[in-house]
Amino acid sequence: MISDRDTIFALSSGRPPAAIAVVRISGPGARMALEQMLGRVPQPRRASLARLRDPVSGEIVDEGLALWFPAPNSETGEDMAELHVHGGRAVIAAVLAALAKLAGLRPAEAGEFTRRAFENGRMDLTAVEGLADLVAAETEAQRRQAYRHLRGLLGERAESWRQRLIEALALVEAGIDFSDEEDVPKDMMARSLELIRPLAGEISKAGAGQGERLREGLRVAIAGPPNAGKSTLFNRLARREAAIVSPFPGTTRDVLELHLDLGGYPVTMLDTAGIRETTDPVEREGVRRASERAADADLVLWVVDATQVQSQDRPTHGGIPSVTWLVVNKIDLLSDGERRRIESKFAKTENVNLISSATGVGVDELVNSVAAFADGFFTPEPALVTRERQRAHLKETVIALRDAQRAGEEGREEIMAEQLRLAARALGKLLGRVDVEDVLDVIFRDFCIGK
Ligand SMILES: Nc1nc2c(ncn2[C@@H]2O[C@H](COP(=O)(O)OP(=O)(O)OP(=O)(O)O)[C@@H](O)[C@H]2O)c(=O)[nH]1
Ligand SMILES: [Mg+2]
Known part of the structure; x- marks a missing residue:
């Protein structure tokens, strides 16, 4: 976790005026923000009634609920605080202005809370996409599909495929290391092939479907x-x-x-x-x-x-x-x-x-x-793939896997290992573990501020 970064805050609830507005704070300064505005830090994960004061003038800004989520058990994985205040425009403006007066605090950019959650390993990229879809969902079927992604419908499957691939790769590499011995490499290759044989079919089946539709x-x-x-x-x-x-x-x-x-x-x-x-x-x-x-x-x-x-x-x-x-x-x-x-x-x-x-x-x-x-x-089966980005990485995985299998069957273990590495890497990209800087900006750009 990165501790020397800014602390961000934003209005996370909808357009004012409303009954209640939720302001979220995330980062190393969240505790200090509570101390300055409430004069204390509430018990973790318990709502507590509090008066909020402007840290400079000491004037009471509003009365509401405050919550404290110490790292790492928070949505972003950082220290977080939530202030539930009255949802009037002037109240919200005053609370945000008070927070801006605190050293190290600044307003969040669009999608920044979610980006921190992703960077701190709280969500993989498919879950981030699910969250974006959930916020944007307009119909019941879209909501259901997005929620499944948020809960790891694709992410967990991809992670288990990746584990199996890495296992197969380890076997091939071990075989290469033992290449002086007679039967060991052959045996390792055979076991590795057995592991990957059903995978290509499984993954390409997952890539088909109506999710994008x-x-x-x-x-x-x-x-x-x-x-x-x-x-x-x-x-x-x-x-x-x-x-x-x-x-x-x-x-x-x-x-x-x-x-x-x-x-x-x-x-x-x-x-x-x-x-x-x-x-x-x-x-x-x-x-x-x-x-x-x-x-x-x-x-x-x-x-x-x-x-x-x-x-x-x-x-x-x-x-x-x-x-x-x-x-x-x-x-x-x-x-x-x-x-x-x-x-x-x-x-x-x-x-x-x-x-x-x-x-x-x-x-x-x-x-x-x-x-x-x-x-x-729209198939009654939950759609595993909902985006072109996801489909492209799955396709890349399947191609590499098929090449790996062919190389393995021809006894070319170096090439098999290389193709397995490529396949694992493609799944890593799907999950956002490798090579993703360029796609991140595209994905997070679709989020609203405060999410
Ligand atoms: N009586 C009656 N008239 C209809 C009905 N539906 C459309 N019309 C009339 O049929 C004419 C053509 O209607 P449009 O909806 O413009 O037909 P369209 O198929 O879109 O025509 P194009 O755009 O030229 O291809 C209009 O005068 C409508 O009022 C109907 O159910 N009953
Ligand atoms: Mg017409």
């Missing part, structure tokens, strides 16, 4: 022929006039995005231009974008006009891997007979939705179906 959300594109009512549906989902609606075909040109929380899952809805042949260059660009985004989506809602359903009941965005559902819109324009005819026409087809974007009939059912789709899309 859960951070980004499910992409649903509303597409179809012009004038079918796509933008009207989009606006109904947005509960506002987000897109321009008009009786003229070819109204929407750009792709519009809307972020929804459906059953705890983040969903990005896209409104796109009506797809048709056209000579207008701007509309043609819109059609190109629409086809591209539909192709890229996880689910396409192909909207058609109920009064023209015969000619248009097939998606025409061609050669696309995404799942497409037919949405028959404007059913308010149909007579009961016509409606029954359409219902029976699609009775055997899965995922056909009869709706009216104008009146809202059938829209709730459609939304529920999309939520159910999202639920199935």
Whole structure:
């Protein structure tokens, strides 16, 4: 632990005014700060009622709770103190100003508390990423995933892989040391190979999954022929006039995005231009974008006009891997007979939705179906990997491991040892143990001050 560093403080709770504000202090001067402002240090980890005084004027600033967390059993691993004061702007300003008067204390930078926790070995980098995601989580599924990372879902697995790799490496190195003896090296290599054989498969399996997608959300594109009512549906989902609606075909040109929380899952809805042949260059660009985004989506809602359903009941965005559902819109324009005819026409087809974007009939059912789709899309298995950075290091590990295995099978123990070292190093990078200075700034930059 580093003891000659600054002591930092910050407001860690949300935007004032609020009932309570939490100010945190971390570093070697935290004890002195309590002595100066309270006249005493509370019992460790016990909330105690205290009057807070300005250290220079002696004036009482506020009355609140104070907590003392001596190192190393604190979040940052340093001496820490928490002051719970009244959450008014002037109170907070006065408390922060009082702290700034103390020698060695300064306001914290964004993410600095967490960075200290990481540097003092209280969290590995995957847990730091989990914490960042937890603070940013907007839906229940995101919260659950982030919390698992914070609690070591990936970090603990990676650490155990790293231990196994180091064990395998030790065996190979021992084999090299004993290379004069007849059977020892062969035996060591065989044992080492046995250790690493299942690892590559295990790690690459962990690298697959929907974790990053859960951070980004499910992409649903509303597409179809012009004038079918796509933008009207989009606006109904947005509960506002987000897109321009008009009786003229070819109204929407750009792709519009809307972020929804459906059953705890983040969903990005896209409104796109009506797809048709056209000579207008701007509309043609819109059609190109629409086809591209539909192709890229996880689910396409192909909207058609109920009064023209015969000619248009097939998606025409061609050669696309995404799942497409037919949405028959404007059913308010149909007579009961016509409606029954359409219902029976699609009775055997899965995922056909009869709706009216104008009146809202059938829209709730459609939304529920999309939520159910999202639920199935995001695997029920907790996602181990949630970031490209994590996936890249796992991939690096697997490549090195496979090379190590090949070298081992060919009896080239020096190369095997080198590849095992590379694999262990890649896992070390994942955990933030080696070579991470450059990624640290990127990761901590996303944090707020006081975290
Ligand atoms: N009666 C009725 N009219 C609708 C319904 N949905 C949309 N409309 C009308 O159909 C016309 C076209 O609607 P839009 O939402 O602009 O259609 P769009 O598919 O986005 O059209 P483009 O952007 O040109 O591709 C407008 O006049 C809407 O008011 C509906 O459910 N019932
Ligand atoms: Mg439109």
